[in-house]
Amino acid sequence: MTSDRIFLDHGSGGRLSNELIAETMLPAFNNEILSQMEDGASLDVAGCRLAFSTDSYVVDPIFFPGGNIGDLAVHGTVNDVAMCGANPLFLSAGMIIEAGFAREDLRRIVESMAEAAENAGVQIVTGDTKVVAPGVADKIFINTAGIGLIPEGVHISASRARPGDQIIVSGPIAEHGMAVLIQREGLDFQSPLKTDSAPLNRLVNRMLAAYSDIHVLRDPTRGGVGTALNEIASQAGVGIRIREEYLPIKKSVAAVCELLGFDPLYVANEGRLIAFVDNTHAESVVSAMRQEPLGKEAEIIGEVVAEHSGKVVMETAIGGERIIDMLTGEQLPRIC
């Protein structure tokens, strides 16, 4: 059933987002690169293997514990480029600002972008600033696009997931989404949550140095780990089994998720990645990840199987099995 209107759910990053893109964008733009539906495009330009990706950021509130829309916009695109196995080099920044916005807030956001870019080793080299009347946009929206260089011998693609691949998560999940939600709703908890927003390119470098033939990289942002695993299962035509007890999650985050009724598998992350590595090399990749601050809690959470193609099954902590579907509604609009 398709409605004749766009709903919030179409921006969830879950099932309806995928349907909208598959129905409207892919047939019109009609090219193989876009149709691969990776986090970024892998391009050949005059013999250079480039990665190219973009994201618009509409997060609300624009300042939240551990970050703001500015560093989020840098990390998000750096990470999408890194998920192609590339070294991110250059970013663009396009801002849409609501008239009346405080210059001081803009300055803080721009400074956070600059700091995040420096920290990630990328340069913001081109940009655009639009200002619209009050009420036409909400405070500030930022788009970033990024270019990176893919090293020789690196071929990352969701389509390369193979039965036997071990599935690695780089650290505890669901922190970004819950931190933003708590700030937005003005909730007050004893142990304040912070976003996990961070640049993953150094972690990816370390992983590729340990073993260059990693099959899949994906950062589970909107839609969370559950949706990202479904996308990969579907794109590769394989089944995925994960074990709930292996899923890294901080107690404080799990408690808040339970209290507010969120499944952490569908909550957005902005500084975590999922990697698929063949079973001979997965342990050595995990060891390498644990040398990096952003990978020190990396865990193998499951594996690719030949059965139940396109489906993700979780062995629950109490010994049962549960199908993990793609996110079907919009839990948390404007989370990034």
Next chain:
Amino acid sequence: MTSDRIFLDHGSGGRLSNELIAETMLPAFNNEILSQMEDGASLDVAGCRLAFSTDSYVVDPIFFPGGNIGDLAVHGTVNDVAMCGANPLFLSAGMIIEAGFAREDLRRIVESMAEAAENAGVQIVTGDTKVVAPGVADKIFINTAGIGLIPEGVHISASRARPGDQIIVSGPIAEHGMAVLIQREGLDFQSPLKTDSAPLNRLVNRMLAAYSDIHVLRDPTRGGVGTALNEIASQAGVGIRIREEYLPIKKSVAAVCELLGFDPLYVANEGRLIAFVDNTHAESVVSAMRQEPLGKEAEIIGEVVAEHSGKVVMETAIGGERIIDMLTGEQLPRIC
């Protein structure tokens, strides 16, 4: 005097836009490439000379005579990449959609983007779709970023304007801005104006084939020809003299500008370019331009002089002289 708030004028493309960028963005992002303030960045990536540019489109109304926000978003970024002397190859597309937007309108816009991309010879290879609640954005905003390849021997930069350079405009000015304004205000004129929105990359190729050492290319969008010339004069530290009688403008457009009180020198164009070429080669570049549909009304409108550095002076049709300043207010918000 700087206020503590962002105003519509900061998005005009004129003086306040330049001040905001110079005060807030350049010091924070602090790199030589951005500080050149060209239409796009020229980058060296593993020996490839790339051009990279971005723009966000917030035009109101989203459908206007001769185009819509979709093809405008493709042409605008294709042109910014072409203004680096590059062949545009790949675009990203980031959409921010207001919940409740009609799917049919989205389909029309996406199809226009696809058609414009095919017509310009570029591929839309990566994208992002956000949906926000009603009232958080106005209908749809689109960001595009673009990558192109700069041929060997081509070095385009505003800083290369030299006394003696002839200044070429590729066709009649002020059409896009007036077409959008008339549609927005629901005005009704006998001879309907259409946007000039078009991809300029083939015209640039033709120009560079005629003479590869073109000094400056700029597409006079927000802020119009008057602002673009001021930016170039200021960046190169040269003076500019133009002659009003040489400025190509359609009678219908001139009449509407006069009636509504707009100076065509400050009205946005989306399918016109300005080129600076040394006086030995300017005529042959103009001849080459006239072979292309988008350049058949190309004219030399003036020249670079050693006097009045940073200033643009126009000899008026009645024989006087007038200083053409940078656009100082916002004439037409949301024109692109």
